[in-house]
Amino acid sequence: MMADKGNNNKPSQWHEIETLLGSKLPALPTSKQMDLLKDTSWIEGYVQNILEKTMPKQEVKKSVRSKAEVFETHYHVIVKTPISYENNPAVKVRTDLIKIEEMLDNKKHQLIRLPCLVIPSTARATYKEGILQIKIRKKKLNKAYREVSIRYI
Template identity: 55%
Template sequence: MNRKDNDNQNRSRWEALESLLGTKLPALPSSEHMDLWKDTSWVGDYVQNMLEKSMPKKGMINAFQPQEEVFQTHNYVIVKINMENNSNPIVKIRADQVKIDGLRNNKSQIIRLPCHVIPHLSRASYKDGILQIKMRKKKISTAYHEVSVRYL
C-alpha cells in the first residue's frame, strides 16, 4: 500500500469517527507529520534533562540543613537526623514540633511532627553522627465532654 492510499484510508476513518461523534475534529495530521511522531527518542532525552535540572548536584544535598527521617509506630514518633560528627545538639520538644539547636553556624532546625506527642516523656540519643529522638504519642480522648449552654 503506498502512502497516498494510506492517507486516504486514514482520512476516511477520521471522517467516520467525526460522523459517529457528531462533531468536527481537528485536522488529521499528514503522513509526514505522523512519521515525525514515530521517533520518540526525544522524549527520553527531555525527561533525562528535566530530572538532571531538578535533582541537586552530588554533594550539595542540603548542605546547610541535616537530613531528617520521621516515622511512627503505634505508640511513638521517632525522628532520626544525620548530623556532623562531634555535634552538640540541643533538642527542644513541644506537642507538635521539635526544635534542634546547635547545628552548623549556630543554626536551628524545626521539624513538624505528624501527630501530637507528650514532650516530657521524650528521649534523645546521639551516636555516630545520628541523633534519634523518640517521643510518646499523645492519646486522643474519644469521650465527649458536655458543655452547658447559656441562653441569651
C-alpha cells in the first residue's frame, strides 16, 4: 500500500518541479530507450570522427621500425643497424635517442631509443658491409652528494 502512495506522490512532485522551473520537463525514457543507451560502442567511432575533422591533415614522415641491435659495455653503448649505402644516411644523436635519416628518401627515418643516457658529442659511426655501427660513450652518473646551504628566514 505504501508503494502505491509513493507512486501517487511522484506525479505531483514532478508537476511541482516543472512549476518551480517554469517549463515542462521531458518524459522519462522508456525501457527500450534505456537499452539503446547501454550500448556505448558507437562513442569511440564518434570521437574518432570528430578528431579527424578537427585535426589538420599533415603528411607524416614514415618512421621505419628499428631493426637495430643495441649493446652496452661498461663505458659505451653500441648500436648496429642494417642500412643501404645508397640511401646516404645521416645520424643524429641526443642523450637518449638516435635518429637515422635516409637522405635518398627524405621521408624515412629510424628512431632508436638508447638504454641509458649518453654523451652525444662522443658518437662515432662506421659503415661496413651494409651495417651501420654507432658507438657512444655513456654518461657517468655523479653519485657524489653536493651539500646545499640552507637559508633560514
